[in-house]
Amino acid sequence: xxxxxxxxxxxxxxxxxxxxxxxxxxxxxxxxxxxxxxxxxxxxxxxxxxxxxxxxxxxxxxxxxxxxxxxxxxxxxxxxxxxxxxxxxxxxxxxxxxxxxxxxxxxxxxxxxxxxxxxxxxxxxxxxxxxxxxxxxxxxxxxxxxxxxxxxxxxxxxxxxxxxxxxxxxxxxxxxxxxxxxxxxxxxxxxxxxxxxxxxxxxxxxxxxx
Amino acid sequence: xxxxxxxxxxxxxxxxxxxxxxxxxxxxxxxxxxxxxxxxxxxxxxxxxxxxxxxxxxxxxxxxxxxxxxxxxxxxxxxxxxxxxxxxxxxxxxxxxxxxxxxxxxxxxxxxxxxxxxxxxxxxxxxxxxxxxxxxxxxxxxxxxxxxxxxxxxxxxxxxxxxxxxxxxxxxxxxxxxxxxxxxxxxxxxxxxxxxxxxxxxxxxxxxxxxxxxxxxxxxxxxxxxxxxxxxxxxxxxxxxxxxxxxx
Numbered sequence: 001x002x003x004x005x006x007x008x009x010x011x012x013x014x015x016x017x018x019x020x021x022x023x024x025x026x027x028x029x030x031x032x033x034x035x036x037x038x039x040x041x042x043x044x045x046x047x048x049x050x051x052x053x054x055x056x057x058x059x060x061x062x063x064x065x066x067x068x069x070x071x072x073x074x075x076x077x078x079x080x081x082x083x084x085x086x087x088x089x090x091x092x093x094x095x096x097x098x099x100x101x102x103x104x105x106x107x108x109x110x111x112x113x114x115x116x117x118x119x120x121x122x123x124x125x126x127x128x129x130x131x132x133x134x135x136x137x138x139x140x141x142x143x144x145x146x147x148x149x150x151x152x153x154x155x156x157x158x159x160x161x162x163x164x165x166x167x168x169x170x171x172x173x174x175x176x177x178x179x180x181x182x183x184x185x186x187x188x189x190x191x192x193x194x195x196x197x198x199x200x201x202x203x204x205x206x207x208x209x210x
Numbered sequence: 211x212x213x214x215x216x217x218x219x220x221x222x223x224x225x226x227x228x229x230x231x232x233x234x235x236x237x238x239x240x241x242x243x244x245x246x247x248x249x250x251x252x253x254x255x256x257x258x259x260x261x262x263x264x265x266x267x268x269x270x271x272x273x274x275x276x277x278x279x280x281x282x283x284x285x286x287x288x289x290x291x292x293x294x295x296x297x298x299x300x301x302x303x304x305x306x307x308x309x310x311x312x313x314x315x316x317x318x319x320x321x322x323x324x325x326x327x328x329x330x331x332x333x334x335x336x337x338x339x340x341x342x343x344x345x346x347x348x349x350x351x352x353x354x355x356x357x358x359x360x361x362x363x364x365x366x367x368x369x370x371x372x373x374x375x376x377x378x379x380x381x382x383x384x385x386x387x388x389x390x391x392x393x394x395x396x397x398x399x400x401x402x403x404x405x406x407x408x409x410x411x412x413x414x415x416x417x418x419x420x421x422x423x424x425x426x427x428x429x430x431x432x433x434x435x436x437x438x439x440x441x442x443x444x445x446x447x448x449x450x451x452x453x454x455x456x457x458x
Contacts, residue, residue: 159301159303161301162301162302162303164263164264164285164301165297165300165301165303166303166311166315167262167284167285167286167289168261168285168286168289168294168295168297169289169311169315169371169375170286170289170290170315170318170319170322170375171286171311171314171315171318172286172318173286175314175318179306179310179311179314180303180305180306182305183303183304183305183306183354184305186305187305
């Protein structure tokens with residue numbers, strides 16, 4: 001297990017790529033902020049546990065799994081708001097081809113005294129093959145009454161009508177597919193602050209989609 | 211020179227139900243044809259079949275574009291050969307910017323024609339030029355394709371794409387639906403300015419209104435899957451007065 005303590009006012013951005021087994025625990029002190037990126041191109045298990053131990057903490061979790069063959073990624077987030085006036089945002093995306101499998105369990109807990117928390121969780125997934133499977137399980141436990149909490153989950157396929165629209169403009173289906181997939185994952189990759197890291201990941205993704 | 215488009219005894223169905231029941235139509239270079247008719251007559255099916263929408267099945271008949279077998283080509287090749295459809299319901303593509311979308315489309319067509327790709331500077335200049343034709347704002351470039359566009363903006367965006375791609379055959383499928391009078395005027399003026407002696411246009415519409423602005427050389431009535439009457443622009447005025455009752 002990796003444990004990270006963020007001191008008062010400390011800011012940290014972490015990018016983890018292809019860790020096969022990530023058990024990450026972060027304790028955040030007052031006004032600290034964490035931006036965590038977890039990117040998987042191969043099989044992995046991720047447990048991402050964040051505790052807000054003081055007021056004013058901010059957390060952003062961006063997770064992308066892009067899988068082919070029989071690979072699988074299982075991810076469990078545990079976002080615990082124990083103290084109020086904090087915020088969290090989770091953007092979780094899976095792209096599954098062939099017989100790949102994914103699962104996401106999103107535990108979001110806001111304790112009774114944790115008032116004025118703003119928590120968002122979003123999970124959207126693309127299945128590129130009829131044999132790919134995705135399980136998603138948002139789990140919200142909200143005991144405080146003065147909070148904003150939202151969650152959404154969707155699983156679907158590439159938009160056929162968009163592909164046809166592109167074809168009607170002269171764009172081949174292969175090229176159109178690549179453009180749509182790129183657009184889907186860019187939401188996550190573009191959030192990374194380090195430009196060279198961003199470009200390196202985008203070109204790795206382009207190679208997979210070719 | 212071959213006719214621009216020759217449709218001969220075209221039959222097509224969707225989900226096993228026959229919609230087009232023997233359409234014949236010839237279009238020469240430089241002509242504007244209006245296709246009118248009651249709802250469900252097959253107007254949109256005709257446009258979908260011409261661009262190769264996979265939901266429709268052509269069961270018999272032939273379509274030649276400049277003498278080439280159009281029906282044998284995949285949709286993207288038809289587009290590169292110069293067939294353009296202004297969609298009745300343009301599709302939103304979140305995350306794909308207009309500039310990226312258009313640059314890909316323009317360069318795919320240039321590659322098909324054996325021309326070199328446009329440089330970024332050349333391309334942006336072309337975008338600017340064509341945008342002004344449709345009175346569209348600069349910020350268009352970075353917006354996702356059709357995402358969050360109003361009904362009028364979507365239709366203008368279709369004609370903008372038509373201006374960028376310079377097709378030889380443009381099919382406007384109910385481009386007037388959902389447009390207010392100002393947007394209608396801008397769209398129609400855009401279409402008129404793109405007209406040359408070399409290209410042609412099929413205007414599919416339910417109403418005469420659009421034809422006040424885009425004046426057709428021929429008007430056809432499509433009813434129950436066939437063209438049942440053809441005439442000049444005065445036919446559209448008759449239809450406006452008498453309705454489609456006699457064809458239903």
